[in-house]
């Protein structure tokens with residue numbers, strides 16, 4: 088290893104990859120900063136694992152380039168990349184004890200025995216499982232296996248850490264606990280990390296930035312808040328949380344849906360587009376209010392769901408069904424089914440995409 | 441005592457040499473992508489289907505004191521290599537004959553290893569031989585041990601080869617010579633037989649101990665086994681060179697046999713004097729029924745074996761039924777009974793029992809051959825099935841169970857399909873070796889029209905004039921069985937492909 092501080096940013100340019108004739112990744116461009124916690128988020132089959140595996144050197148040879156820092160690793164074999172990968176199945180070797188599993192990568196690097204012992208203890212300490220060092224993987228719980236897999240990977244100080252749905256085999260409580268542990272570990276070690284998940288809450292809570300993938304294409308990159316507030320298309324809007332999405336057309340600065348729901352806009356260009364409003368951005372009331380800079384709609388409550396901190400109303404407006412989330416506080420009146428309601432939406436809460 | 445030590449020595453060294461032959465073949469064909477892997481695997485199994493007594497004859501022709509190689513060395517350099525002398529000869533013939541046991545079982549095991557096991561090692565900086573030695577081979581241990589213990593036991597109690605090479609100071613020939621010369625009531629013969637059986641059982645027990653308490657199953661069956669790497673041009677040449685060298689040695693008996701089958705006269709010369717195809721017309725003209733009999737007997741016996749093998753493996757490893765271990769030992773103990781001893785046993789047991797509704801003694805009915813073959817080959821199938829089962833994680837089964845699948849349908853729909861590779865390996869070993877089994881059939885064949893091909897070859901080989909046609913018939917046998925092996929190899933490969941797509945993550 089070189090003595091100068093290596094930068095461990097990741098830079099992916101124009102990366103495409105096919106299994107046989109089916110193209111699974113399409114022209115991926117991606118820059119990840121050194122030390123960043125970055126997530127790939129997307130539905131099943133969107134290519135998250137494939138992209139992660141391409142970075143670690145597995146799967147079919149892609150076209151395009153992958154760099155870590157200044158080093159082009161596109162054509163390096165997996166074992167020379169120094170990229171740490173934690174597998175969804177953990178992939179602990181059943182024929183080795185926990186200690187042996189963790190020591191493996193260090194042994195491959197021909198490090199002195201004493202040093203290996205010290206580093207292994209340190210890594211096991213980091214995941215607080217020093218007591219289990221002499222067990223075999225089959226004698227561990229899922230969460231413990233997960234930690235060992237993590238320890239085995241970070242003990243070799245990889246340039247980047249890749250995690251493919253590391254929490255998906257754990258129960259809900261453990262997932263929350265583990266994701267905090269992973270994050271604090273990552274911060275402490277300053278590891279550039281990519282985390283694959285299809286759970287948006289997981290991605291939101293843990294990531295500095297994330298990329299939303301669909302159909303082998305990166306749809307959008309940004310911070311969780313940024314992606315939520317400013318989705319670039321219908322897919323991202325609907326994938327991150329719930330959204331009211333109505334398709335229609337803009338003509339002469341007027342949005343018109345298929346059912347002739349009409350809203351003024353200041354967009355000059357005529358085009359087909361989707362109207363997007365988050366459920367909590369709509370104010371619902373049984374009395375009419377006059378607000379500046381807002382749209383007024385009238386509708387009828389179809390039904391509602393009481394969720395505790397919010398009440399979710401399903402409201403029909405000109406043949407479109409809107410979802411509206413309303414904060415609930417003690418003794419706040421709930422609007423009944425079939426009641427006539429007035430919806431109030433400030434203009435800046437609406438996106439035309 | 442000397443005989444016992446010799447038997448140990450020969451069996452042990454044969455395992456080492458057989459491993460040295462089988463490991464590179466298994467390693468290259470399972471790890472790398474290059475043309476002809478299935479063909480190479482098939483050729484690697486072919487030695488097993490040479491009847492040992494025929495193999496010994498052929499190898500004498502090539503490597504014996506007056507064989508081609510030594511005549512050639514004598515002509516050119518003026519010295520000889522005593523390949524075929526004494527114990528060395530036995531070791532040489534046995535290693536070449538039995539190494540496919542290791543190859544088959546190890547390859548099946550390697551094909552079952554979860555891809556992520558290897559990938560995680562790769563991403564930790566391991567590669568090449570080290571990766572193979574530290575991760576891949578240990579995970580393939582169930583298959584290797586299954587194969588190696590078979591080699592040990594078969595060599596340990598094989599009779600035909602030492603007899604043909606005139607090596608009598610080993611246990612099996614001692615037992616045979618005593619029983620055949622003094623008679624069925626000689627106590628010393630039985631004592632030696634018992635020693636044979638006990639030591640074979642012991643060897644199996646040691647193999648069992650080596651496997652016990654170790655966890656080899658990998659949770660997911662991902663990606664259809666090991667990752668296959670493309671080779672560069674140089675690497676390809678190297679790999680082909682190594683494989684060709686190995687194959688040319690292990691297939692030399694077949695080469696000799698082929699030459700013999702086409703030659704008019706061949707003795708005390710490097711090459712045969714002249715060539716002819718007359719032996720083939722003679723062999724096929726008079727031996728068609730040998731071929732159909734063989735297919736029938738070996739096919740039925742091997743089918744019985746894999747069904748029983750799967751069932752027993754499952755009962756022993758996945759249920760808590762009382763006496764399940766005893767069942768395993770019982771099935772495996774057939775292995776420890778030399779063919780001759782088994783043959784004698786059958787004759788004594790069934791001789792006075794008639795077929796139901798007929799007056800024919802059971803021993804004169806061809807079904808007895810199938811039963812004998814099935815029992816004798818059951819251990820092969822059982823080992824293969826056990827190795828396959830040990831690699832199917834119990835979690836997969838529990839998953840099916842938790843979805844409401846009954847035990848039987850879990851086995852049918854989950855366990856057996858995941859074991860396909862191993863089961864087919866078991867079928868191949870059972871079929872191939874049953875097809876050329878001589879010692880038990882020799883004792884049990886009562887009418888020539890019921891006889892299998894090994895018997896035919898043996899009868900031909902008795903006379904000097906029959907060696908040509910015998911060799912021709914041997915070649916036919918080898919071709920038939922090789923074809924069967926090749927076809928099942930293709931089936932395994934296709935099944936793997938299917939798994940690779942459906943269970944990839």
Ligand SMILES: Nc1ncnc2c1ncn2[C@@H]1O[C@H](COP(=O)(O)OP(=O)(O)OP(=O)(O)O)[C@@H](O)[C@H]1O
Nearest residue numbers: 106111130131132133134135136137138285944945
């Ligand atoms: N070995 C393979 N052969 C052929 N196609 C494959 C293979 N592996 C993946 N694919 C295809 O590539 C696409 C992307 O798969 P990938 O595993 O990357 O999805 P993913 O986003 O990780 O999904 P998940 O959330 O379910 O893990 C899918 O359409 C899949 O069918």
Ligand SMILES: [Mg+2]
Nearest residue numbers: 135136137945
């Ligand atoms: Mg995935």
